[in-house]
Amino acid sequence: MTSSGKHPHISATHQEHLVRPQHTNAHGTVFGGEVVSWVDIAAACCAMRHSSTQVVTASIDAMAFLSPIHVGWVVCLDASVNFAARTSCEVGVKVTAFNPVTGERHHTATAYLTFVALDSYGRPTPIPPVEPQTADEHRRYAAGQKRREERLRLKAALQGRGAKTVAT
Numbered sequence: 001m002t003s004s005g006k007h008p009h010i011s012a013t014h015q016e017h018l019v020r021p022q023h024t025n026a027h028g029t030v031f032g033g034e035v036v037s038w039v040d041i042a043a044a045c046c047a048m049r050h051s052s053t054q055v056v057t058a059s060i061d062a063m064a065f066l067s068p069i070h071v072g073w074v075v076c077l078d079a080s081v082n083f084a085a086r087t088s089c090e091v092g093v094k095v096t097a098f099n100p101v102t103g104e105r106h107h108t109a110t111a112y113l114t115f116v117a118l119d120s121y122g123r124p125t126p127i128p129p130v131e132p133q134t135a136d137e138h139r140r141y142a143a144g145q146k147r148r149e150e151r152l153r154l155k156a157a158l159q160g161r162g163a164k165t166v167a168t
Contacts, residue, residue, distance in 0.1 A: 005131035008140075011049035012080045015042045019073050019097075029068040030075070035095060036063065038077055039111050043091040046079035047115035050089055051127040055115040058088060059151060067106040069097040075108075083144030087124035088116045090144040112147055 015038070017023075023034045040057055047055040069075055079093045091113050098105040119125035132141045 005129040006050055006081075007131050007133055008080045008082070008137050009133075011046050012078070013042055013046045013049065014079075015045075015077045017075045017077075019069055019071050019075060021071055024071045027068075028071050030070075032065055035065070035069070035075070035109060036060070036111075038075065039063070039093045039095060039109070040113065042077040042079045043093050043111075043113040044115065046081060046091045046093075047089055047113075047117070050081045050084065050130075051115075051117040051125075053125060053127070054118045056118060058114040058116045060114075061112040061147065061151075063109055063111045065109050067097075067108050069106075069108055070099070072101075073097045073099050080140070081130055082112070082140040083148060084127055084130045085148060086126055088114055089127060089130070090114050090148060092140060092144070112144070114148075114151065 017038055019030050023030050025031055040060070044055055044057065074097065076096045076098070077093055078096075079091050081089050082092045083090045093111045093113065094107070095109040095111070096105060097108045117125050117127045130137075130141055132138045
């Protein structure tokens with residue numbers, strides 16, 4: 001690692017949550033919003049570790065729920081910084097859930113979040129670049145760079161359209 005960059009494993013985080021009744025809907029499965037909240041917290045911790053400063057969530061890419069998570073199961077969130085620009089970074093979060101009694105395990109969701117690092121005045125501040133080491137980290141870095149370009153195109157399109165849209 002050079003003095004200016006950080007390897008993804010340095011800031012990677014792992015969190016676990018036991019799904020309790022207050023986390024679930026009438027079907028006994030976890031609320032999607034609860035999972036999104038856990039994902040945001042895990043990703044924010046990862047982004048703060050990478051940037052060594054406070055961060056705010058700038059975006060969450062689309063998130064699909066692949067399988068239900070039941071009360072009594074354990075939800076595992078693994079977060080890693082994939083790509084960093086000057087003041088922002090993309091964090092990927094993989095969500096898995098398992099039944100601690102039977103051992104049944106499912107990949108339940110994947111999400112990509114963008115965070116902006118803030119200085120003590122609440123202004124965007126530079127962060128270290130990502131220095132991938134493994135083949136998987138290089139793959140995630142390249143994919144994160146492409147997703148950033150897509151997010152910037154979408155942001156520009158939304159900003160351009162927003163000025164011409166009239167609320168009904």
